[in-house]
Amino acid sequence: MRRGSIVQLALFAAVAGALGVLVATRLHWLPEPATREAGRIHFVFWFVTGICIFIFAIVAAVLGYAVWKFRRAPDDDSDGPPIHGHTGLEITWTAIPFLLVTSMAIVSAIVLAKDDAAGANPLRVDVVAQQFKWSFYYGCKPIPKGAADCSKAKESDILMLPVNRSVVLHMTSRDVIHSFWVPQFSQKQDVVPGIHPTLHITPDRIGTYPVICTELCGLGHGLMRSQAKVLSAAAFAKWAKSGPAAAAPGLTNGASGLAVFKGSACSSCHTLAAAGSHGTIGPDLDKLQAEATRAGKPLAAFIHESIVSPNAYIEPRYPRSVMPQNFAHLLTKTQISSLVQFLVASAKKGGK
Ligand code: CUA
Numbered sequence: 001m002r003r004g005s006i007v008q009l010a011l012f013a014a015v016a017g018a019l020g021v022l023v024a025t026r027l028h029w030l031p032e033p034a035t036r037e038a039g040r041i042h043f044v045f046w047f048v049t050g051i052c053i054f055i056f057a058i059v060a061a062v063l064g065y066a067v068w069k070f071r072r073a074p075d076d077d078s079d080g081p082p083i084h085g086h087t088g089l090e091i092t093w094t095a096i097p098f099l100l101v102t103s104m105a106i107v108s109a110i111v112l113a114k115d116d117a118a119g120a121n122p123l124r125v126d127v128v129a130q131q132f133k134w135s136f137y138y139g140c141k142p143i144p145k146g147a148a149d150c151s152k153a154k155e156s157d158i159l160m161l162p163v164n165r166s167v168v169l170h171m172t173s174r175d176v177i178h179s180f181w182v183p184q185f186s187q188k189q190d191v192v193p194g195i196h197p198t199l200h201i202t203p204d205r206i207g208t209y210p211v212i213c214t215e216l217c218g219l220g221h222g223l224m225r226s227q228a229k230v231l232s233a234a235a236f237a238k239w240a241k242s243g244p245a246a247a248a249p250g251l252t253n254g255a256s257g258l259a260v261f262k263g264s265a266c267s268s269c270h271t272l273a274a275a276g277s278h279g280t281i282g283p284d285l286d287k288l289q290a291e292a293t294r295a296g297k298p299l300a301a302f303i304h305e306s307i308v309s310p311n312a313y314i315e316p317r318y319p320r321s322v323m324p325q326n327f328a329h330l331l332t333k334t335q336i337s338s339l340v341q342f343l344v345a346s347a348k349k350g351g352k
Contacts, residue, residue, distance in 0.1 A: 005069075012064045017057035024049050031183045034205040034230060037115040038186035044104075044111050051100050115187075118200040122166040125159070126150055129171065129178035129191045131324050132220030132281075133265030134211055136160070138240060140170070147172070147196060154240065155263075159211055159228040161203045162236035169199045175324055179215035182228050188214060203230040219322045220268050220281050257342020260335045264327065274346035282323060283315040288347040291315055303343045307336060 033039045126137040126148050136156045140148035148170060159182075161167055171180060173191040180199065181188045184207075189199040213224035231239065258275060261267065267277030272285040283291060292302035295313040305312050310323035327336070 005065075008069075009061050009065050012061035013057045016060035016064070017053055020053035020056050024053060030186075032205070033186060034182075034184035034203055034207060034209055035186070036202040036204050037200065038184060039204070040111045040115055041186040044108055047107055048104055051104065055097075055100075116200055118168050119166045122168045122200065123162065125161075125167055125169050126153065127159070127169045127171045127180060127191070128174060129180070129213065129217075129224075130174035130265050130330075131176065131218045132213070132224040132268040133157075134159070134180075134213075134224065134226040135263070136226075142170075145196075158226060160236060160239055161201075161228060161230045162233050163203050163206050163230050165233065166200065166202050169201065171197050171199070174330055175326060176217050177215050178213045178217050178224065181212045181214045182209050183212070184209045185228075190215060203228075206230050206232060218324075219319070220279075223268055223279075223281070257338040257340075257345075260331065260339040261342060264331065264339075269323070272343075272346065274342070274349075283318055285343060285346070288343060292347075299347060300340055300344050303340045303347075304336070307331075307339065 030042060030045065033042050124138075124140065124142075126140040128135040128137065134157070136159045137148070137150040137153040138156070138160075139153040140150040141152075143149050169180070169189070171189060171191040173193040175193065177193065178191045179188055180191055184205075185201055185203075187199060187201070189197050191197065207230055209228045209230070211226040211228050213221060215221075217224065261272070261275050266272070266285075267275055267279055269279040269281035270283065270285045271278050271280065288303060289299060292299045294315070295302050297305070297313070302313070306323075308328040310325060310327075311320055314320050324330075331339070
């Protein structure tokens, strides 16, 4: 190969590489990482992207150079010269990708191992997903099969986290498959009913980030969002001490009707002035009296049936089977009856 050709090829490669670098760095593909794990994952991402740009530059340069240099003259109908293999070239283009792919595998394995290492005394937070709400519990006691006793735990609708402390999220779904995702944490975890997956994070940037459900889990899936707040250690300790702890058994709230209403995610889908909720996926619970009349049932019996057997009567214009069918199992009899009483009382006050 002549020296001139090598210089030309190198020029093509420089232009293609510069284009690749521009596209990779000028566009904001990824959110700023907010955990140490995310920082390492971003490192893997940039490591692989760098290798990709390198390979892209070589391939694009050879392709561009060949198209430009060996283009056919308009009147040239002849065949090109036959070409036999080139052993040296073939060994090179096998060995280099082999080394690059192996290095990616090694770097990824190291990062995965480091990201999973939670250290000796991580903070335990229980993440409970249900249609269509996230709840977070602090201070749950592990019980066999990966489940937890959260009867004395502190409950929060927002994921509160201390900065620079190892945290293990223990996840539970009360109904269908959900998926926990905070973009700035760079990790996703499916929350599958019956198993209790964990996710290790070490937040390292104070701020507020979205918690998003990324598994289509029903009509309210798009609304199944919360927030993760990373606080300074002092602010987190202050928050952890404040406010009442949840008092009921299992992964549920206190037994008052309002607490059951809020703890069971009713607010995500229903409007109810007494609970300050504005959901529109399910019928307006400030109009329960009128709905009971349409269903032709006494108010309390209608409310009870609508909770434990939601498909028995469907309000016009609302689809069937959207309301979770399992509240009779999720809630105790006491909780259901206090919920019914609470809704009867708010309906009798005339809703709004
Ligand atoms: Cu839960 Cu989508």
